[in-house]
Amino acid sequence: MGAKKRGSSFAFYRDPSLSDGEIALRLTETQAACPALGGVPVYRFGIVCLADGQTAGRCELRVGFSESVYYAGNIGYSVTEAYRGRGYALRACRLLLTLAERHRMPQVVITCRPDNAPSRRICEALGARLRGVVPLPPEHPLYQDGDREVCRYILNFDAFR
Numbered sequence: 001m002g003a004k005k006r007g008s009s010f011a012f013y014r015d016p017s018l019s020d021g022e023i024a025l026r027l028t029e030t031q032a033a034c035p036a037l038g039g040v041p042v043y044r045f046g047i048v049c050l051a052d053g054q055t056a057g058r059c060e061l062r063v064g065f066s067e068s069v070y071y072a073g074n075i076g077y078s079v080t081e082a083y084r085g086r087g088y089a090l091r092a093c094r095l096l097l098t099l100a101e102r103h104r105m106p107q108v109v110i111t112c113r114p115d116n117a118p119s120r121r122i123c124e125a126l127g128a129r130l131r132g133v134v135p136l137p138p139e140h141p142l143y144q145d146g147d148r149e150v151c152r153y154i155l156n157f158d159a160f161r
Helices: 067-072 088-102 117-126
Strands: 004-006 011-013 023-034 040-049 055-062 075-079 107-112 129-135 149-156
Touching (some): 040 088, 055 088, 067 149, 075 088, 107 117
Antiparallel strands (some): 023 040, 040 055, 055 075, 107 149, 129 149
8 A cells, every 4th residue: 555645534545556467557646626516625646557558538526525526436447449348447446445344435426428338337337326317407517518417327345345
């Protein structure tokens, strides 16, 4: 376990050491209180393919809960087109879940657009349960980007402990 960087009331792991042998998550940034997400702390990572050392995408873990996280989720990810179809998003999410557990989060919210079948399959493969399709409020950044609703999945860690 890496040393933690002390913030006001939240401690980041400086080197979370997240790898599964095929990919590694390389920490690119931490943000102590992301205003767009209601002030929750955020880890941002590059998804690195260990076979070629190239960055295959990005992901982030939003630690904690806020009204904005209710719609945006605790986990976000994106894989570049050249690396899609290799399971990297699912692998990255599994690694992020280990970090969420280290932070003793009782559950993780993951959201996606209703028409995003690959992301929906990832949520289901992780064991998250669909809690419904939620309309976005007009003031939310996702709404302002053109989305009108999201599928809201919940993964309760207590079910796995």
